[in-house]
Amino acid sequence: MKRCLPFVVAVLLSAMTAEGRTLEEVLASITPASYEEAHTNLFVHDGMNRGFTGDLDGNIHRVPAHQHDAARDFILEQFEAHELDAWLDPFWFTRFYGAVNYTYTNCNNVVAIQRGIASNAQWFIVGAHYDSVDPGQFSQLSPGADDNASGVAAVLELARVLSDYTFRHHIVYIAFDAEEKGLKGAWHFADTYTTNNPALTNLIQRADVGGVLSLDMLAYNPPGPNHNRVRIYGGSSSSNAPVQVALRHAFLEHTEMDVVHSGSIAASDHHPFHARGMDACLLIEYNVWSNPHYHRTTDSVDTPDYIDYVYATELTRAVAAYLMREAEILLPPTLSLTSTEEQDSFSLAWTAQSNAVYRVDYADDLAPTTTWQALTVITNTPGDAVLYWEDHIGPVMQRYYRVEHVYEP
Ligand SMILES: [Zn+2]
Numbered sequence: 001m002k003r004c005l006p007f008v009v010a011v012l013l014s015a016m017t018a019e020g021r022t023l024e025e026v027l028a029s030i031t032p033a034s035y036e037e038a039h040t041n042l043f044v045h046d047g048m049n050r051g052f053t054g055d056l057d058g059n060i061h062r063v064p065a066h067q068h069d070a071a072r073d074f075i076l077e078q079f080e081a082h083e084l085d086a087w088l089d090p091f092w093f094t095r096f097y098g099a100v101n102y103t104y105t106n107c108n109n110v111v112a113i114q115r116g117i118a119s120n121a122q123w124f125i126v127g128a129h130y131d132s133v134d135p136g137q138f139s140q141l142s143p144g145a146d147d148n149a150s151g152v153a154a155v156l157e158l159a160r161v162l163s164d165y166t167f168r169h170h171i172v173y174i175a176f177d178a179e180e181k182g183l184k185g186a187w188h189f190a191d192t193y194t195t196n197n198p199a200l201t202n203l204i205q206r207a208d209v210g211g212v213l214s215l216d217m218l219a220y221n222p223p224g225p226n227h228n229r230v231r232i233y234g235g236s237s238s239s240n241a242p243v244q245v246a247l248r249h250a251f252l253e254h255t256e257m258d259v260v261h262s263g264s265i266a267a268s269d270h271h272p273f274h275a276r277g278m279d280a281c282l283l284i285e286y287n288v289w290s291n292p293h294y295h296r297t298t299d300s301v302d303t304p305d306y307i308d309y310v311y312a313t314e315l316t317r318a319v320a321a322y323l324m325r326e327a328e329i330l331l332p333p334t335l336s337l338t339s340t341e342e343q344d345s346f347s348l349a350w351t352a353q354s355n356a357v358y359r360v361d362y363a364d365d366l367a368p369t370t371t372w373q374a375l376t377v378i379t380n381t382p383g384d385a386v387l388y389w390e391d392h393i394g395p396v397m398q399r400y401y402r403v404e405h406v407y408e409p
Helices: 023-028 032-040 068-081 145-162 184-193 242-254 270-275 286-290 309-326
Strands: 085-097 100-114 123-129 170-176 209-215 229-234 258-264 280-285 335-339 345-351 357-363 373-379 386-392 400-406
Touching (some): 023 309, 032 145, 032 309, 068 085, 068 100, 068 145, 068 170, 085 184, 100 145, 100 184, 123 145, 123 184, 123 309, 145 170, 145 209, 184 270, 209 242, 209 309, 229 286, 242 258, 242 280, 242 309, 270 280, 280 309, 335 400, 357 386
Parallel strands (some): 123 170, 209 280, 229 258
Antiparallel strands (some): 229 280, 335 345, 357 373, 357 400
């Protein structure tokens, strides 16, 4: 005998902060237009600069000049707008130019943390320096559109998109200061916020760092045989270092870019982390060594046919895919519901991550006092994108469901 079911409602409580989406849909929300908007807010036009004063008297401190602090403040505002735990990380340093030892003060990294939910969460650190070279260093007032507003825009896009989701592991987003003066911001962070001493429980244990990425120069992609290529440089020279393998994998799976492992290099912000024993690498445009605008006044968005936003967006998406996989995003499921012929059972289907764990609950009403009943906990098969569960509801006339992506069953 067929029973008539007036209506059945599916409820998806796990989608309260972000609608159900697939990994590819999340990546697609990073667009050339959104990337460009972040980038052009970083003072990347002719005549602009994010460096320091260049007083030749060593007794006069060199301090941030031009648009340096305005860029810093914009980055902090963006992190805060995404409701991340964000702050300025101040430091100072000295450095010789010629025979003169200059003191640089009022330097600030901009740091933001997105906490993961796992009790044994690892740390994934993605950073890009926001300072550009200044006349006190190279006699060039460089806007640093490629070096390195391009990397900072990527970090801002990652923070904007990924902060809507829950992750198992922690993510740290950093805009480093004073990279051009000798990786000073990255050294400061690595030595101030990470430790090998287990007694220092307020710091990041280096053994718990799953990977560190420096994004430095992501937007120069001239036509020719090396078009749409990227370089990965290690801290470690081995291309089998886990961070390099995982980043290459993200490129191969989600972009059309060719990845070229280029050995190791110490000339960017991944290096201090590598030197302190963390697995770190650099992502950089393939054509960096032939970039005619490198450290020059023409490293500007106003230089024709220079900044490639489509390319920079692809690189940013690959890094997002890396973080989603490695820091283990918990994508909310999108639930759909179909009745069977007999109409006394219902088949639930939802978008599911490979190997992820879901809990299915039901309730027979939606009053404020409703207690959800556990129906099942189910682990998806590796590789499957949709998961099904059939509920035999018997004589019940209506039923509500929710499916939540959980980490622990
Ligand atoms: Zn740089």
